[in-house]
Amino acid sequence: xxxxxxxxxxxxxxxxxxxxxxxxxxxxxxxxxxxxxxxxxxxxxxxxxxxxxxxxxxxxxxxxxxxxxxxxxxxxxxxxxxxxxxxxxxxxxxxxxxxxxxxxxxxxxxxxxxxxxxxxxxxxxxxxxxxxxxxxxxxxxxxxxxxxxxxxxxxxxxxxxxxxxxxxxxxxxxxxxxxxxxxxxxxxxxxxxxxxxxxxxxxxxxxxxxxxxxxxxxxxxxxxxxxxxxxxxxxxxxxxxxxxxxxxxxxxxxxxxxxxxxxxxxxxxxxxxxxxxxxxxxxxxxxxxxxxxxxxx
Ligand SMILES: [Ca+2]
Ligand SMILES: [Ca+2]
Ligand SMILES: [Ca+2]
Numbered sequence: 001x002x003x004x005x006x007x008x009x010x011x012x013x014x015x016x017x018x019x020x021x022x023x024x025x026x027x028x029x030x031x032x033x034x035x036x037x038x039x040x041x042x043x044x045x046x047x048x049x050x051x052x053x054x055x056x057x058x059x060x061x062x063x064x065x066x067x068x069x070x071x072x073x074x075x076x077x078x079x080x081x082x083x084x085x086x087x088x089x090x091x092x093x094x095x096x097x098x099x100x101x102x103x104x105x106x107x108x109x110x111x112x113x114x115x116x117x118x119x120x121x122x123x124x125x126x127x128x129x130x131x132x133x134x135x136x137x138x139x140x141x142x143x144x145x146x147x148x149x150x151x152x153x154x155x156x157x158x159x160x161x162x163x164x165x166x167x168x169x170x171x172x173x174x175x176x177x178x179x180x181x182x183x184x185x186x187x188x189x190x191x192x193x194x195x196x197x198x199x200x201x202x203x204x205x206x207x208x209x210x211x212x213x214x215x216x217x218x219x220x221x222x223x224x225x226x227x228x229x230x231x232x233x234x235x236x237x238x239x240x241x242x243x244x245x246x247x248x249x250x251x252x253x254x255x256x257x258x259x260x261x262x263x264x265x266x267x268x269x270x271x272x273x274x275x276x277x278x279x280x281x282x283x284x285x286x287x288x289x290x291x292x293x294x295x296x297x
Contacts, residue, residue, distance in 0.1 A: 048260030
């Protein structure tokens, strides 16, 4: 009976890894809602995003170089889980994460082209936190939804990240979390952060928003390792936006209830398309206003 014996370890491993999500999915089905979003399980959050909306305001297109494979920037889900001394963030994308630029050669984390900023509003208090997007994202948040922490998932190693943060976002340093561990497995990007530094386990009432970006190893002086979106796509430039810094440099976000419903794509397009298009030197209020998602609200 070699075959069943061989199968047992992999089944066990798989089950243990997906148990919280599985339990939650079963619960959601039983209630008839089909909704998998929410933080109803203490210390666990699950948000979903539709497929095929990795196009910003609906018009963005990928750079032309072959490393930017279709669906590489198509966010599908975020899970946040209390792991004791740490909190783990799991960001699932639309295709297997690859490492075409051999990140180990530059002290990186095992992947190359993706980057994500996971924003968290831990108090939902007007005026508490930051409303500006990180340099190079060209978005803003509402005063009542100001973000208190942001977890950066980047292929860049901690030394490079620290120097970029110091040079370009020093005023947000206390809010920016560079994970203890950043890695990729299959289609999922994983970040492990200190629970103490985060301010505790995920709490009911916390809000989340993820900005999907692309790691740019040679960013503009003002950009925190972000890849630009221009009017026309290039070898290493997204297209479909603007050559000025008024368009969101964001490929995918959560929208609506973040349950993965198809109409959330249209909502995202409206959100990311709501920037002032006829300005070349935008003021903060000219930028697209990105919402926080409050799973327990
Ligand atoms: Ca998506
Ligand atoms: Ca806040
Ligand atoms: Ca989306």
